[in-house]
Amino acid sequence: MLYEHLLQPFVEFGFMRRALVATLALASGGSAIGVFLILRRMSLMGDALAHALLPGAALGFLLGGLSLPAMSLGGFLAGIATALASGAIARFSSIREDASFAAAYLTALAIGVLIISLRGSAVDLMNILFGAILAVDDMALLLMASTATVTLVGLAAIYRPLVVECFNPGFLAAMGIRGSIYHYLFLALAVLNMVAGFQALGTLMALGLILLPAVAASFWAREVWSMTLIAAPIAFASSAIGLLVSFHAGLPSGPVIVLCASLFFLGSLLFGTRASLRTRLARPVHLRG
Amino acid sequence: MTAAVRLVDVTVTYDRHPAVHHVSAEIPAAEMTAIVGPNGAGKSTLLKAVLGLAPRIEGRIECSARRIAYLPQQAEIDRSFPISVFDTVLLGRWSRFGGFGAASHADIHDAGHAIEAVGLAGFERRPIDTLSVGQFQRVLFARLLLQDADLVLLDEPFAAIDSRTVADLMRLIRRWRAEKRTVVAVLHDFDQVRRDFPNALLLARELIDSGPTVRVLSAENLLRARAMAEAWDEQADACDVPVRLSA
Numbered sequence: 123m124l125y126e127h128l129l130q131p132f133v134e135f136g137f138m139r140r141a142l143v144a145t146l147a148l149a150s151g152g153s154a155i156g157v158f159l160i161l162r163r164m165s166l167m168g169d170a171l172a173h174a175l176l177p178g179a180a181l182g183f184l185l186g187g188l189s190l191p192a193m194s195l196g197g198f199l200a201g202i203a204t205a206l207a208s209g210a211i212a213r214f215s216s217i218r219e220d221a222s223f224a225a226a227y228l229t230a231l232a233i234g235v236l237i238i239s240l241r242g243s244a245v246d247l248m249n250i251l252f253g254a255i256l257a258v259d260d261m262a263l264l265l266m267a268s269t270a271t272v273t274l275v276g277l278a279a280i281y282r283p284l285v286v287e288c289f290n291p292g293f294l295a296a297m298g299i300r301g302s303i304y305h306y307l308f309l310a311l312a313v314l315n316m317v318a319g320f321q322a323l324g325t326l327m328a329l330g331l332i333l334l335p336a337v338a339a340s341f342w343a344r345e346v347w348s349m350t351l352i353a354a355p356i357a358f359a360s361s362a363i364g365l366l367v368s369f370h371a372g373l374p375s376g377p378v379i380v381l382c383a384s385l386f387f388l389g390s391l392l393f394g395t396r397a398s399l400r401t402r403l404a405r406p407v408h409l410r411g
Numbered sequence: 412m413t414a415a416v417r418l419v420d421v422t423v424t425y426d427r428h429p430a431v432h433h434v435s436a437e438i439p440a441a442e443m444t445a446i447v448g449p450n451g452a453g454k455s456t457l458l459k460a461v462l463g464l465a466p467r468i469e470g471r472i473e474c475s476a477r478r479i480a481y482l483p484q485q486a487e488i489d490r491s492f493p494i495s496v497f498d499t500v501l502l503g504r505w506s507r508f509g510g511f512g513a514a515s516h517a518d519i520h521d522a523g524h525a526i527e528a529v530g531l532a533g534f535e536r537r538p539i540d541t542l543s544v545g546q547f548q549r550v551l552f553a554r555l556l557l558q559d560a561d562l563v564l565l566d567e568p569f570a571a572i573d574s575r576t577v578a579d580l581m582r583l584i585r586r587w588r589a590e591k592r593t594v595v596a597v598l599h600d601f602d603q604v605r606r607d608f609p610n611a612l613l614l615a616r617e618l619i620d621s622g623p624t625v626r627v628l629s630a631e632n633l634l635r636a637r638a639m640a641e642a643w644d645e646q647a648d649a650c651d652v653p654v655r656l657s658a
Binding site: 161279280282283285286288289290291292293294295296297298299340343344345346349 | 462463464479480481483487488489492493494495498499502505506510511538
């Protein structure tokens, strides 16, 4: 009974195994990226960045058809270009960075949809916007696994400067260290994860598996490292549960996985140990001093 | 008397408006100097200029300090960030272990001592978002202690801080002076400046006066500072005082 529901789908169907490995790879690197996105107060900018991959992926599609390398490379370049451009716009004009990100991503989304409609069908558009987790091939798996490796090793390497740059940016600057280098390295890793995620979850939801587990973890952890350690299993669980539910209920996998992560977020919001509703509404017992 | 910092005709502009205008002054070494002046007088900007953090600097800043420690205004730090008191303090030894090295036993030992010295023993593992403003300022002072700098720049160290904490932190500052470190603090409490800081630099975008506090904080100087700070001309002509780039 348990076996039939929980394991058999993976034992029996190759596409389910691939999907599981793919989402686990995305979750392991992405959840750590998500933690830093929220600590840098960049959640919405991350969202904008993910949308901005679209025109690049679309150009790749236009030139190479539904080929993963072409679309991934296009998406990566478009993401980096958007991050740099909106950073530059914010620095050289008085517009706020969030506004410049919003302007950049709306432009990108419109261009992207337009390019795809030049050559592709509505199905192609749906695939690119919402992903096709059950159709990942070896190439895509390799891309996702390499991304997870590069992300974890890269984040471990720049962990300390990145934490200090988030928490007290002037501190590094006062010692003559350019913290912005770490900011841009982090942005590159974030874009890389979104590119890897877009094959599975699409440009519109790639951030779901990155951001939601991290937000959920922030209701439990009191330090950056523990937040990362909590976010990863939440992302794993959302992926596995989401795949199984979508398999048994015959629902599209991407949205179900993201909704699972949302449920973890809601649960943490209600019952977490830090700043959750439970701690707000609990009977006001105070300590003796 | 040697100078720890020598400002030669320093102008710092934001969007072409000068925040600090043609300031020349010397900050004596191994002494305590207060920078005073009305809001918007360029006090914080001047500190940032010494650190090399100001956007556009004209003129020349000579600084003989080997190592500079800087206490920013609290608003510049994300106090909700999930980091412990101990880790925050240990960052003061960044110059030893950098971004990638490990902290030595000595560094960890000294961090514990610094936390004790600011009266926060037992707080090591507390996340900083559970601290009061005064406790957090003690944490930042513990970090300054670890930095072992010969020039310490403090930007409004006592803003919104109770008198007992101020007294405790002043004791640390006086200890730095005894150890021949140069201390420069942006302050608003004139009584405190007169009591504790032998030197002062009165700023209102331009330098009003600098030297012994008794002379600098005269009623006449303070009146001039207020009048100058209130003058802000959107249509001001470009300043054509020639900028001396090097002596």
